[in-house]
Amino acid sequence: MKLLVLNGPNLNMLGIREPDIYGKSTYADLIAMIKAHCDDKGVEVIFKQSNHEGDLVDFIQQALFDKCDGILINPGAYTHTSVALLDALKAVQIPSVEVHISDVDSREEFRQISYVSLIAAKTIKGHGFEGYIEAVDYLIGA
Numbered sequence: 001m002k003l004l005v006l007n008g009p010n011l012n013m014l015g016i017r018e019p020d021i022y023g024k025s026t027y028a029d030l031i032a033m034i035k036a037h038c039d040d041k042g043v044e045v046i047f048k049q050s051n052h053e054g055d056l057v058d059f060i061q062q063a064l065f066d067k068c069d070g071i072l073i074n075p076g077a078y079t080h081t082s083v084a085l086l087d088a089l090k091a092v093q094i095p096s097v098e099v100h101i102s103d104v105d106s107r108e109e110f111r112q113i114s115y116v117s118l119i120a121a122k123t124i125k126g127h128g129f130e131g132y133i134e135a136v137d138y139l140i141g142a
């Protein structure tokens with residue numbers, strides 16, 4: 001079992017950006033937490049982050065060639081704008097879970113639309129970093 005954990009723009013700024021919304025823990029803390037959980041479950045995991053939409057498309061396509069069994073994606077702001085990410089997920093047909101640290105439903109109107117949710121098997125919102133763990137468990141069928 002191999003998973004891709006893909007984080008989009010500004011998620012490398014966790015711990016610095018809007019800590020009242022996203023918390024004080026860093027991106028490195030997030031990765032360490034997911035890695036520990038995956039090690040525990042005997043799951044191989046690849047981590048990627050980019051602030052660039054095209055890079056994220058490339059990483060999704062690469063997941064097919066890397067024979068990933070699942071994609072856990074927090075597309076950041078591209079959630080609300082990117083048809084390209086939706087199309088990439090449709091192209092590879094790898095089961096995906098969409099994760100948002102914050103509860104996007106209770107935030108600005110422009111955060112209410114998600115293109116990725118049209119293909120994601122599940123969307124987890126507002127559970128903080130724990131949402132990533134829930135997504136791993138969902139993808140591995142735990």
Ligand code: DQA
Nearest residue numbers: 010074076077100101102111
């Ligand atoms: C986010 C929510 C998005 O609206 C925002 O643009 C992000 C992070 C979240 O994890 O809550 O960058 O995806």
